[in-house]
Amino acid sequence: MRPKNHFITRRDLFRKTAYGVLTIGFGLKRSGEAKEEKSRVVLIRDENVINKHGKINESIIQQMLDQGVCNLLEEKDSLHAWKRLIKPSDIVGIKSNIWAYLPTPEELEKAIIKKLMEIGVFKKNIAVDDRGVLDNPVFKSSTALINVRPLRTHHWSGIGGCIKNYIMFVRTPWLYHGDSCANLASIWNKSIIKGKTRLNILSLIYTQFYNRGPHHFDRRFVSEYKGLLIGKDPVALDAVGARLLQLQRIAYFGEDRPLDTTPKHIYVADEKYKLGISDLNRIEIIKIGWMEGSLI
Amino acid sequence: MEKIINKNRIFIIIISLLILIAFEGKTTTPSSKVDRRIEMENILPKKVGDYKAEGKDEIYNRNTSFQYMDGAAELYRSYAFKLLMVRNYKKHGYPSLTVELFDMGLPEDAYGIFSYQTEDEEVGIGQGSDYGGGLLRFWKGKYFVNVFSEKETPESRKDILIFGEAISKNINENGLKPKLIKFLPEDGLSERSIRYFHLYPILNHHYFISHENILNLGKNTNAILADYSFPNAKNKTFLLFIQYPDEIQSKKAFNRFLKAYMPEAYSSPHKKVKTENGKWTFAKNHKKYVLVVFDAPTQEKAEELIVEAIKKLSRK
Numbered sequence: 001m002r003p004k005n006h007f008i009t010r011r012d013l014f015r016k017t018a019y020g021v022l023t024i025g026f027g028l029k030r031s032g033e034a035k036e037e038k039s040r041v042v043l044i045r046d047e048n049v050i051n052k053h054g055k056i057n058e059s060i061i062q063q064m065l066d067q068g069v070c071n072l073l074e075e076k077d078s079l080h081a082w083k084r085l086i087k088p089s090d091i092v093g094i095k096s097n098i099w100a101y102l103p104t105p106e107e108l109e110k111a112i113i114k115k116l117m118e119i120g121v122f123k124k125n126i127a128v129d130d131r132g133v134l135d136n137p138v139f140k141s142s143t144a145l146i147n148v149r150p151l152r153t154h155h156w157s158g159i160g161g162c163i164k165n166y167i168m169f170v171r172t173p174w175l176y177h178g179d180s181c182a183n184l185a186s187i188w189n190k191s192i193i194k195g196k197t198r199l200n201i202l203s204l205i206y207t208q209f210y211n212r213g214p215h216h217f218d219r220r221f222v223s224e225y226k227g228l229l230i231g232k233d234p235v236a237l238d239a240v241g242a243r244l245l246q247l248q249r250i251a252y253f254g255e256d257r258p259l260d261t262t263p264k265h266i267y268v269a270d271e272k273y274k275l276g277i278s279d280l281n282r283i284e285i286i287k288i289g290w291m292e293g294s295l296i
Numbered sequence: 297m298e299k300i301i302n303k304n305r306i307f308i309i310i311i312s313l314l315i316l317i318a319f320e321g322k323t324t325t326p327s328s329k330v331d332r333r334i335e336m337e338n339i340l341p342k343k344v345g346d347y348k349a350e351g352k353d354e355i356y357n358r359n360t361s362f363q364y365m366d367g368a369a370e371l372y373r374s375y376a377f378k379l380l381m382v383r384n385y386k387k388h389g390y391p392s393l394t395v396e397l398f399d400m401g402l403p404e405d406a407y408g409i410f411s412y413q414t415e416d417e418e419v420g421i422g423q424g425s426d427y428g429g430g431l432l433r434f435w436k437g438k439y440f441v442n443v444f445s446e447k448e449t450p451e452s453r454k455d456i457l458i459f460g461e462a463i464s465k466n467i468n469e470n471g472l473k474p475k476l477i478k479f480l481p482e483d484g485l486s487e488r489s490i491r492y493f494h495l496y497p498i499l500n501h502h503y504f505i506s507h508e509n510i511l512n513l514g515k516n517t518n519a520i521l522a523d524y525s526f527p528n529a530k531n532k533t534f535l536l537f538i539q540y541p542d543e544i545q546s547k548k549a550f551n552r553f554l555k556a557y558m559p560e561a562y563s564s565p566h567k568k569v570k571t572e573n574g575k576w577t578f579a580k581n582h583k584k585y586v587l588v589v590f591d592a593p594t595q596e597k598a599e600e601l602i603v604e605a606i607k608k609l610s611r612k
Binding site: 173174 | 366367370430448497504571590
């Protein structure tokens with residue numbers, strides 16, 4: 001138990017107490033817990049997904065997506081796998097991310113749409129949106145959501161991942177910026193979202209593992225990781241994502257250069273909102289494909 | 297599957313703008329807001345070499361800045377930021393350039409936002425500059441400026457610096473750095489490490505102290521964090537220097553900090569502790585100021601820094 005009126009301080013980091021571990025990363029193994037449930041995530045990479053001109057290969061990203069979903073659900077056939085996630089009668093909102101410097105790859109959005117249509121979802125019942133989700137009729141009447149965005153560092157929340165991607169489901173996103181965006185997961189309880197997310201995808205085709213200044217994109221700190229991280233648990237994906245960005249910073253700088261903000265919201269999403277699992281010891285990572293320099 | 301722009305959203309934006317205009321009217325006359333915009337338009341050149349301004353200028357205020365930079369706007373809003381103007385420039389066959397001109401309200405806060413990140417090269421533009429990775433940042437007067445290219449090339453670096461010079465020339469007045477800087481002891485001080493801010497998340501970005509606001513920092517507090525390097529000391533020492541609105545608030549914050557961060561020194565007359573990393577932390581409350589030295593190699597060094605800063609304060 002955390003003592004009453006005990007503030008987590010830098011000195012806790014020196015003492016390496018449990019509170020200290022929280023501030024520097026995840027992976028805190030809780031002792032005394034009986035057999036624990038695990039979250040399953042799939043990391044799939046293909047070294048040819050980006051061609052020499054920097055363009056994403058549509059057929060390769062489609063294969064990566066299909067293989068990833070099959071492995072996540074332990075299905076051999078991608079249509080069977082997708083049908084376990086989405087029904088043909090579903091109205092599906094694909095929550096994307098349009099941040100100008102590193103948006104969700106259009107090729108990945110197309111791959112998702114293609115698969116949805118192959119399993120019988122009507123085109124009119126599919127929408128891709130980011131900032132307009134609250135006013136988009138498909139999202140307003142959606143029965144299923146697919147959450148897809150790139151992984152990057154974020155000035156105010158530590159990382160921009162799956163949990164944060166739903167901030168556009170509120171009209172006043174800035175009200176969630178306090179305390180390092182700790183309570184972002186509360187958004188997932190809103191009726192337009194609650195219980196609807198069938199799949200989360202972190203695009204690791206490019207990752208931004210560090211940034212200078214609050215809103216700039218610096219190509220020096222962007223990697224061509226050429227991967228996708230796929231799972232049902234947004235917290236597990238973000239925990240793995242945060243760890244990957246940390247490992248990329250260590251690989252690039254030769255030291256663990258801290259993020260602007262500790263991605264506290266991932267831990268809070270687990271502990272307070274029970275949205276998923278943030279403890280890396282309780283996340284099973286299935287690795288598929290090219291793993292050179294995968295770091296994980 | 298179209299990305300829909302809804303009328304309701306536009307309506308909400310219009311209402312928000314009206315509310316904002318009404319709110320801002322309390323402190324700023326409409327004519328001065330117009331003046332501010334005109335002044336910014338004049339600062340940004342229409343043409344530099346073969347680069348020409350393209351498209352409409354984008355203007356964002358404290359409330360609408362989220363539309364431009366999402367949550368990163370919080371950083372600017374933690375200072376007296378008033379208005380942002382964004383202008384794009386094109387030159388055939390070259391990566392486009394973007395200029396962001398921030399009216400930070402006060403020169404101190406233009407310096408503050410600049411000081412947030414100074415890890416690259418000083419290129420002698422404005423009153424302080426930093427260039428790296430295709431991004432030039434500088435401050436002059438009450439303005440903070442970013443100039444960056446879509447893609448960094450040897451040509452774009454040259455062009456960015458020419459743009460920076462042109463913009464800096466158009467800003468007529470220099471501004472003063474925050475007064476607190478004058479009171480920093482000079483021996484061992486790394487000038488480029490000086491950070492000026494108001495809120496605790498910014499302090500934590502530079503030097504994590506606590507998840508909670510244990511120093512009661514807020515929009516009415518001015519704070520400086522500076523690095524010091526001493527001979528024979530491997531690691532840096534940090535001096536945190538905070539000015540509160542009055543003595544009552546500084547005393548209250550000082551006590552809160554002692555209880556949370558160095559409880560063993562709370563009742564002791566000497567507010568110093570050897571922390572778990574083997575370095576010294578020393579805190580002092582002087583009038584409306586709180587000074588804390590972190591990670592000093594010796595207790596004497598920690599004390600020296602604070603004594604020197606207080607001497608300088610007394611001479612003001």
